[in-house]
Amino acid sequence: MTISAERPTETAAGTAAPAGPRRVSWTNRPGWMSQHLGTALVLAFLGYLLGHWWGNHIAGNYHYINGASGQNSVADFLALLLMVVGWLVGIGALNYPIAKLFGREAVEEAPAKGMSRYFRYTLDHKVVGMQYVVGTLLFLFTGGLLAMAIRTELLNPTVHIFNPGTYIEIVSEHGTIMMMMATSVVVGPLGNYLVPLMIGSRRMAFPRIEAFSFWIFSAGYMVIFSALFYGGFPTGWTGYAPLQNQAGPGMISYLFGFAVIGMGMIAAGFNIAVTIINYRAPGMTWSRVPMFVWSILATASLLTLATPVLFSAGLFGILDHVVLTSLYVNEHGGSSYLWENLFWFFGHPEVYIMALPGFGIVAEIVPVFTRKPLFAYKVAAAGMMGVALLSFFVWQHHLFQSGINPDMRPLFMLTTELISIPTGFIYLVGMGSLYKSKMRLEIPMLFSLALYFNFLIGGITGVFLSDVPVNVTVHGSFFVLSHFHYTIMGGLIFAFMAGLYYWLPKMTGYMMNKKLGLWHFWTMFIFFNMTFFPMFIIGLLGQPRRVFEYAHGLQGLNDFSSISAFCLGASFLLFFWNLMYSMIINPKKAPANPWDSLGLEWQTANPVPLYNFERIPVIVTEPYRYSEPGAPAYADFGGGGSDGGSSGAVGSSVEE
Amino acid sequence: MTDTYKDSTAPNATPEEREFEFRSHIGSIWTGGRLAIGVATFMYASLAFAYFYLRSSNNSHLWRIPGQLAPLYYGWTILICMLVMAGLGMYGHSRLRKGFTNDFQVAGWTGVAAGLIALFFQIWELVVLPFYPGSSGYASTFVAFVVMNIMTIVFATYWLETAVARSLRLRKELGGTRPELSSAHTARSFRANVSSMSYYLGYVGIISIGFFLMFYVQ
Amino acid sequence: MNNEPRHMRRIVTAWVIASVIGDLLWWFLVGPHIPPGNMTESAHWNQFDFNVLAVTAIPVVFMVWLWMGYALVNWRDKPGVPDPVGGEAAKAPYRVQAAWISITSIVVIAAAIYGTVALIGDHGSGGGEGPNPVWAPEGAVAANTAAIQGKATWSPAGHQPLVVQVIAQQWKFTYRYPAFGGMETSRLILPVGTDVVFDVTSLDVIHDFWAYQLSVKADANPGVNNVAFADTHQTGQFMVRCDELCGIWHGAMYNSGRILSKTAFMAWATKTEAQNASNTKYLPPFAWTYTPDANGASGGLYPDGNVTPYSPYDTYGAKQPAS
Incomplete structure (x- = not known):
């Protein structure tokens, strides 16, 4: 009995052994027969029809399912389910799982070239990142348009543009689409694109799960968008239960949409967490991991562990609608509180899923533009992990007035306020980094500073909300609405913009136009604050959320807010114009390292080759050793395989 | 869990780099397996939460209509089949580590068969339920449990089946060398996968006992 | 180094002045108009609570804003600004970190304790307390x-x-x-x-x-x-x-x-x-529902009579206060 010889060549042969005709995937087959976005759309459409027919076939005669509305929930659900399945089959997501049933492993394939790979089930994390950029911007744009509609309706307290049903439909779709977008807006595009580059890896741990996460995320867009054609759902993004059971077929789109997006979130978080844990380059100990990667690790853990609860909650809701269980129906032994608990048990970690990546981006960007080491690195990492951990223990602060566990309110008040301690770490890090720095106010830095400005307001008002006596007045009012727009939009979206301006030169090879960028930044910053700050006052003055009629005395403030909101929308048009202009109309080639960053992602060739690194880098020191004469480069690329790490000296190559 | 290694070994990777990436790959299988248990735990925890929450609130006195119970024989059959699947998966893994691929394959195929039987009965049970889904809190959570259990059985059986199928094909790919003995990367990757799988199956076994007690024992 | 202005002293002075002014303005000018006003005991105390949090928050906000503003003015990349310090000297001083962490912790925990006292002392502060209120006025x-x-x-x-x-x-x-x-x-x-x-x-x-x-x-x-x-x-x-x-x-x-x-x-x-x-005279003086109950007009939900009969008072109020 011999142990087979350890010969590298043979191992390599074992790796690529099944050469020849045993192709597992069709994704790269040329021509219209191959699997791409087109086939996915066709199969999704066919799946939708099939599901609808099937549902009507098996349940068309059940009056208690059809109900008074004449809608058949079974058919509605099966249509959406088979639509998603068809979409996944069409894009080729199931090829590999099916091949595995026959014991096959993936075959090394020549990667697709050119634009076509962006429309396929591509396994390159950089392609998935770019797909996510487009996908999340699509979500953002849809949600933004709906927000414009909301603000239009609120221009006048009594004269209506939409009827109340349409208005609630718009509000609910806006909330849900934006929440779905916000869960993935950084982890999807920037996380997928940058994490392997920043940890010095050539790949993700599970590229197929990664590609799956994007394609099911885009399927989620179709599902939630379909609600508009079903008359929407009246529950807002929180989907509270008796109303949920009362609602029409659009509710199924909401429940199933969250379940589908949830699967995407689990898949994305799973892959990224495993990658960060296992694929760090040699020498990258936990104290040398870039801050952005820390934040994405914390986020990915939350995504992986909290989202299953959302999935279950959505599943329960679907069962209530489709097979008429009574999980959320008080009268039949269920409980509407069950939904509130499950939803918020997911919902609060979700809030930090939407905050932590923003912290990571600014912590990554600030040292570059202050030319200083990050202040208190370990505190920052501890802050992020601390927030992630604590976020599992605060969910009932959404339910202070609900009558659930009133005696637990002091406890949840305490845990909620404790979260401001690790959040405060992020401020310590940011503010400390400014001390005696040499700040360069490039666009990414401006957006980062704006995050510190906005999130401060959002965070402090969060303390007000967590205080039960004050909560009595502000709960469910425009105050809370403004609070979470300050944290999610003022925090995450500003950070996302900072990240795009900062990393797009890496991702696309072209610089964003600075002049347009400045216009974009200042309009967005000013009009964001002008839109949402008045809402604190509106809320304090007694306007509840999601209303289409309000007190006459509040019209002035509401109009101010609405008009600012239109300007804010226009600033997003500026952003899209900048994107078009800088990337397509008048592209300016970016220097290899436009911001003089020491980060690993900037040390790769541009455009990034398929396998990222010529040689796997060896990390030799801490990140962020700026302004330190004689500091070693962050990574050793083994014999000048790259341009070499830049030294710590200041030397701007940015074109002013 | 072996979704991983093949398609991106850089063409110019040095043997050292390949070994380094391979270690990361093995680590990913380990971490991924445990994380999958974490995902499943949170999912089942929300079901258990629903169960105990509805049970303790007993809204409208309808947590459970007296005498209402899911078909016990089905419950036992499913439980035993799932335990057999889990046990055989773990047993197969231990035999594989000792070098007996055939034992692993026989145990694996038997386990897959047990999983399929469990799946069949779990689905068929819905047909013979003596209550309708919305009749009580218990009935509702039971239906939710059935759906979740179907997903679990499908996933566990799938994982076991792919592992066994892989072991058969691997032998051909390795040119007759037995997968438990080869040091080829594919074989090591396969063994890591089986190891993660056996942990997961053990978890499934525990879960199935716990939820059997909750739902079938009055 | 002697030419270097004493940054910290400047910032702290400006911060103290701004915070004191801000707090006083808030407390005397804005605070009395903060909703919900004085119509009830809890409205009064909730307004007071809001203002306590506000005067705590104002110095925090001013600190960050002043710091950022000062940094924007003085620590920009422009002629005359010295290069930032790198290396060991740029490491975050331990005492700063410790001070920050302990001060934020103290403030936060104090806020939580204060909130709890206010909540309990004011009988739930007007918030919904469920079927069995834990903190209630006498009687x-x-x-x-x-x-x-x-x-x-x-x-x-x-x-x-x-x-x-x-x-x-x-x-x-x-x-x-x-x-x-x-x-x-x-x-x-x-x-x-x-x-x-x-x-x-x-x-x-x-x-x-x-x-x-x-x-x-x-x-x-x-x-x-x-x-x-x-x-x-x-x-x-x-x-x-x-x-x-x-x-x-x-x-x-x-x-x-x-x-x-x-x-x-x-x-x-x-x-x-x-x-x-x-x-x-046809209505109950108190009830949680108008819907027919399981023993009601429809003859009960379950024809087999397996539902335990119950009185209107402990129906939906299985968790009502014991009488």
Whole structure:
């Protein structure tokens, strides 16, 4: 009995052994027969029809399912389910799982070239990142348009543009689409694109799960968008239960949409967490991991562990609608509180899923533009992990007035306020980094500073909300609405913009136009604050959320807010114009390292080759050793395989 | 869990780099397996939460209509089949580590068969339920449990089946060398996968006992 | 290094001055106008609470803003600014980190303790406390129990708490006064100088009873009794809004209420009770539902009779206070 010889060549042969005709995937087959976005759309459409027919076939005669509305929930659900399945089959997501049933492993394939790979089930994390950029911007744009509609309706307290049903439909779709977008807006595009580059890896741990996460995320867009054609759902993004059971077929789109997006979130978080844990380059100990990667690790853990609860909650809701269980129906032994608990048990970690990546981006960007080491690195990492951990223990602060566990309110008040301690770490890090720095106010830095400005307001008002006596007045009012727009939009979206301006030169090879960028930044910053700050006052003055009629005395403030909101929308048009202009109309080639960053992602060739690194880098020191004469480069690329790490000296190559 | 290694070994990777990436790959299988248990735990925890929450609130006195119970024989059959699947998966893994691929394959195929039987009965049970889904809190959570259990059985059986199928094909790919003995990367990757799988199956076994007690024992 | 301005001293001085001014302005100019005002005891204390948090928050906000502003002015990449320090010297001083962490922790924990004291001391601060209120004004729980059993009374003399049942449905509020024969009104009228017990419930979906100026907010859950308290201080008009999305006309679900003097209230109540007597005699003085129960008109949900019979009082109120 011999142990087979350890010969590298043979191992390599074992790796690529099944050469020849045993192709597992069709994704790269040329021509219209191959699997791409087109086939996915066709199969999704066919799946939708099939599901609808099937549902009507098996349940068309059940009056208690059809109900008074004449809608058949079974058919509605099966249509959406088979639509998603068809979409996944069409894009080729199931090829590999099916091949595995026959014991096959993936075959090394020549990667697709050119634009076509962006429309396929591509396994390159950089392609998935770019797909996510487009996908999340699509979500953002849809949600933004709906927000414009909301603000239009609120221009006048009594004269209506939409009827109340349409208005609630718009509000609910806006909330849900934006929440779905916000869960993935950084982890999807920037996380997928940058994490392997920043940890010095050539790949993700599970590229197929990664590609799956994007394609099911885009399927989620179709599902939630379909609600508009079903008359929407009246529950807002929180989907509270008796109303949920009362609602029409659009509710199924909401429940199933969250379940589908949830699967995407689990898949994305799973892959990224495993990658960060296992694929760090040699020498990258936990104290040398870039801050952005820390934040994405914390986020990915939350995504992986909290989202299953959302999935279950959505599943329960679907069962209530489709097979008429009574999980959320008080009268039949269920409980509407069950939904509130499950939803918020997911919902609060979700809030930090939407905050932590923003912290990571600014912590990554600030040292570059202050030319200083990050202040208190370990505190920052501890802050992020601390927030992630604590976020599992605060969910009932959404339910202070609900009558659930009133005696637990002091406890949840305490845990909620404790979260401001690790959040405060992020401020310590940011503010400390400014001390005696040499700040360069490039666009990414401006957006980062704006995050510190906005999130401060959002965070402090969060303390007000967590205080039960004050909560009595502000709960469910425009105050809370403004609070979470300050944290999610003022925090995450500003950070996302900072990240795009900062990393797009890496991702696309072209610089964003600075002049347009400045216009974009200042309009967005000013009009964001002008839109949402008045809402604190509106809320304090007694306007509840999601209303289409309000007190006459509040019209002035509401109009101010609405008009600012239109300007804010226009600033997003500026952003899209900048994107078009800088990337397509008048592209300016970016220097290899436009911001003089020491980060690993900037040390790769541009455009990034398929396998990222010529040689796997060896990390030799801490990140962020700026302004330190004689500091070693962050990574050793083994014999000048790259341009070499830049030294710590200041030397701007940015074109002013 | 072996979704991983093949398609991106850089063409110019040095043997050292390949070994380094391979270690990361093995680590990913380990971490991924445990994380999958974490995902499943949170999912089942929300079901258990629903169960105990509805049970303790007993809204409208309808947590459970007296005498209402899911078909016990089905419950036992499913439980035993799932335990057999889990046990055989773990047993197969231990035999594989000792070098007996055939034992692993026989145990694996038997386990897959047990999983399929469990799946069949779990689905068929819905047909013979003596209550309708919305009749009580218990009935509702039971239906939710059935759906979740179907997903679990499908996933566990799938994982076991792919592992066994892989072991058969691997032998051909390795040119007759037995997968438990080869040091080829594919074989090591396969063994890591089986190891993660056996942990997961053990978890499934525990879960199935716990939820059997909750739902079938009055 | 001597030419280097003393940054910290400048910033701290500016911060102290700004914070003191900001806090004083807030406390004396803005604070008294912060909602919900002074109409009830809890409104007063919740306003006070808001202002305490505000004067705590203002220095924090000013600190960050001043720091950022100062940095933007002085520590920019422009001629004359020295290169930042790198290497060991740029490491974050341990004492700064420790100070930051301990100060934030102290502030945060103090805020939590203060909030808890305010919550308990003010009998739940007007928030919904579920079917078994944990912190209640004296005598309120007993009065509520009596009302649930249909034995409520109220008179202007003495300090008897008044029990009002708030019934929300799509899309209106109905107020039922068990002490006055279970009369129902669509406007909430209350006496001044009285502990009011609100039993908030809903007939369909989740609503939220928000009496804005009274600083009362309690979710109206179907089949659940969510109790909140208010101690009325001033007469006048107040606003009631639904604060939980309850369907398409959620935005139109509001009405107003009034606090009257005790005698005026008594006169109004007696008159209304007499007017409504012909209807109220068919209605229970207190109930969590209008829907037929399992023993009700439809003959019960289960023809096999397996549902344990129960009385109207412990139906949906399986968790009601023990009588």
